[in-house]
Amino acid sequence: MRSKLQLTALFALCTMLGPLGIDTYLPSFHAIGREFGVSQVAVQQTLSVYVLAMAGTMLFYGTLSDTFGRRAVLLWASVGYCLTSLVAAFVPSIEALVAVRFAQGLMGGAGMVIVRAMVQDRYQGAEAQSMMAMVMFCFGLAPALAPIFGGWLQAHGGWRTTFYFLAGFGALLALLVWRVMPETLPADKRQPLRLGVIASNYLHALSNGQFRLMILGLGLMAGANSVYIGSAAEFIMGVLRLEETSFGWLFIPLIGGTMLGSVLTGSMAGKLPQRAQKRIGYSCLFAACVWNVGYNLAVRGLGLEPAVPWAVMPITLYSFGIALLMPILSLRILGLFPTMRGLASSLQGFTQMLFFSLMAGLIVPHLFHSGLLLAVGHALAVIGGMLVWWTSTLAKTPAAAPAG
Numbered sequence: 001m002r003s004k005l006q007l008t009a010l011f012a013l014c015t016m017l018g019p020l021g022i023d024t025y026l027p028s029f030h031a032i033g034r035e036f037g038v039s040q041v042a043v044q045q046t047l048s049v050y051v052l053a054m055a056g057t058m059l060f061y062g063t064l065s066d067t068f069g070r071r072a073v074l075l076w077a078s079v080g081y082c083l084t085s086l087v088a089a090f091v092p093s094i095e096a097l098v099a100v101r102f103a104q105g106l107m108g109g110a111g112m113v114i115v116r117a118m119v120q121d122r123y124q125g126a127e128a129q130s131m132m133a134m135v136m137f138c139f140g141l142a143p144a145l146a147p148i149f150g151g152w153l154q155a156h157g158g159w160r161t162t163f164y165f166l167a168g169f170g171a172l173l174a175l176l177v178w179r180v181m182p183e184t185l186p187a188d189k190r191q192p193l194r195l196g197v198i199a200s201n202y203l204h205a206l207s208n209g210q211f212r213l214m215i216l217g218l219g220l221m222a223g224a225n226s227v228y229i230g231s232a233a234e235f236i237m238g239v240l241r242l243e244e245t246s247f248g249w250l251f252i253p254l255i256g257g258t259m260l261g262s263v264l265t266g267s268m269a270g271k272l273p274q275r276a277q278k279r280i281g282y283s284c285l286f287a288a289c290v291w292n293v294g295y296n297l298a299v300r301g302l303g304l305e306p307a308v309p310w311a312v313m314p315i316t317l318y319s320f321g322i323a324l325l326m327p328i329l330s331l332r333i334l335g336l337f338p339t340m341r342g343l344a345s346s347l348q349g350f351t352q353m354l355f356f357s358l359m360a361g362l363i364v365p366h367l368f369h370s371g372l373l374l375a376v377g378h379a380l381a382v383i384g385g386m387l388v389w390w391t392s393t394l395a396k397t398p399a400a401a402p403a404g
Contacts, residue, residue: 004131006180007122007182008131008134008135010176010177010180010181011115011118011119011131011135012134012135013173013176014074014110014111014112014114014115014173014177015111015112015115015135016111016169017077017078017081017107017108017110017111017169017170017173018054018105018108018109018110018111018112019146020146020166020169021050021081021085021101021104021105021108021166022047022050022051022229023146023147023150023229023251024146024147024149024150024153024162024165024166025150025159025162025163025166026047026147026150026229026232026233026247027147027150027151027154027233027244027245027247028150028153028154028158028159028162029043029044029233030233030237030244031154031158031159032046032094032097032159035159036093036094036097038094040233040234041365042094043094044230044360044361044364044365045098045361046094046097046098046101047101047230047360047361048357048360048361049098049101049102049105049361050101050102050104050105050108051105051226051353051356051357051360051361052102052105052353052354052357052361053101053102053103053104053105053106053108053109054105054106054108054109054353054357055109055349055350055352055353055354055356055357056106056109056350057105057106057107057109057110058109058113058346058347058349058350058353059202059346059347059350060346061073061077061109061110061113061114061346062113062114062117062341062343062344062345062346062347062349063191063198063201063343063346064193065113065114065117065185066117066185066190066191066340066341066343067190067191067192067193068190068193069183069185069187069190070114070117070118070121070183070184070185071177071181071182071183073110073114074110074111074114074177074181075174075177075178077107077108077109077110077111078107078110078170078171078173078174078177079170079174080106080107080170081104081107081108081166081169081170081173082167082168082169082170082171082174083167083170084100084103084104084106084107085104085163085164085166085167085169085170086163086164086167087100087103088100088101088104088163088166089160089161089163089164089167090160104166107170109349109353112349113345113346113349114345115135116132116330116334116341116345116348116349117185117334117341117345118184118185119131119132119135120331120334120341120345121184121185121341122184125270126269126270127269128331130266130269130270132326132327132330132331133262133263133265133266133269133327134262134266145251146251147232147247147248147250147251148245148247148248148251148252149165150162150247151244151245151246151247152245153165154244155244155245191340198343201340201343202343202347205337205340205343205344205347206347208336210336210392211333211336211337211344211347213388213389213391213392214329214332214333214336214389214392215333215347215348215351215352216351216385216388217385217386217387217388217389217390217391217392218326218329218330218333218348218351218352218385218389219348219351219352219354219355219385220355220381220382220384220385220388221285221322221325221381221382221385221386221389222322222326222352222355222385223352223353223355223356223359223381223385224318224359224378224381224382224385225254225318225319225322225356226355226356226357226359226360226364227359227363227364227367227374227377227378227381228250228254228315228374228378229254229356229360230356230359230360230361230364230368231364231367231368231374232247232250232251234368234369235250235368235371235374236249236250238368238369239305239306239311239368239369239370239371239374240305240306240307240308240311241305242308249308249309249312250312250315253309253312253313253315253316253319254312254315254316254319255319256316256319257315257316257317257318257319257320257321257323258319258320258322258323259323260320260323261281261319261320261321261322261323261324262323262327264323264324265277265323265324265327265328266327269327274328277324277325277328278324278325278328278329280321280324281321281322281324281325281328282321282325282386283321284317284318284320284321284324285318285321285322285325285382285383285386286382286383286386287317288314288315288317288318288321288382289314289318289378289379289382289383290379291313291314291317292314292315292318292375292378292379293372293375293376293379295310295311295314295375296311296371296372296374296375297372299371299372300372305371306371311371314375318378318382329389330348333348334348355381359377359381363377364377
């Protein structure tokens with residue numbers, strides 16, 4: 001039997017598949033715009049279509065893994081990610097880059113969806129919460145280091161070098177999935193691939209009012225990070241007036257809070273009641289929103305500009321709070337459908353990435369020139385999500401049974 005530590009590392013690498021395609025190339029936004037002679041709003045669409053494609057495929061990866069097994073789907077997605085990343089390194093225009101990024105996003109959506117289902121396949125209760133927290137801790141290393149490494153790649157090799165790196169990561173992950181990753185869903189527990197049954201199962205899940213509110217609330221709370229990730233280039237180089245190699249000022253605090261929260265929620269699993277853990281997490285989210293908006297109001301009132309480290313400290317508190325909540329709330333959502341965990345995970349992942357895509361593509365371009373506007377947009381998403389989740393706790397709709 002493979003060790004729990006080895007399995008955690010494999011799970012963490014799989015969850016990095018999609019996010020690396022976001023974080024690593026952010027320092028190259030200005031260089032891409034200069035090479036193709038387009039605005040930053042146009043370059044922003046290479047991020048938006050990637051996230052939108054990830055969101056769309058998340059609807060299907062969980063269901064496909066329920067039918068063909070977790071390992072096979074992860075393997076094909078990793079190979080596809082490698083190939084599309086390689087193609088992106090050779091595109092001749094911004095239009096071609098947008099198209100290839102969409103194809104790359106189709107591959108990147110598999111990781112987190114399938115890993116969530118695999119954790120539930122193999123673990124239950126406090127052990128599942130602890131494993132999910134360990135995965136999130138390891139997963140946090142990549143987004144913390146990727147923009148810094150991406151800035152180094154941009155400074156020394158140009159933006160195309162970033163996509164060579166992503167192709168290499170996809171190839172490495174495919175090799176590990178093929179040679180090392182265990183299958184967690186036995187053949188006798190898989191669901192038949194019948195389109196009518198699949199459609200019926202989706203309708204069953206979406207007819208559950210509590211489920212709809214839960215994925216909407218968590219999507220808003222977790223998707224709020226798109227405000228800063230989607231605006232990273234303008235936030236670092238425009239609002240904070242730092243260099244293209246200074247993305248660590250945003251991502252190290254952001255991911256540092258995530259990793260610390262993941263360690264804490266993992267250590268509290270089975271020891272502290274989940275109700276108490278959730279109160280701590282919600283308190284951190286609310287305090288972060290008030291702190292962030294208050295700081296930016298004060299800076300503007302004094303005629304100053306946002307500066308590090310003060311401008312990023314509230315973001316650290318936000319990421320800490322959402323990391324405390326994510327394993328608990330995710331497992332609560334999947335628990336509504338114990339025989340359709342892949343499907344439920346797909347819908348949860350789709351909702352989160354849809355919010356990320358819509359906010360990054362439609363809302364963030366109107367906010368990223370102002371630290372105050374970014375703080376307000378972030379706060380509205382977080383507090384709105386908290387209210388929606390609270391509303392879901394008032395709904396007592398029973399979990400729908402799968403069709404067929």
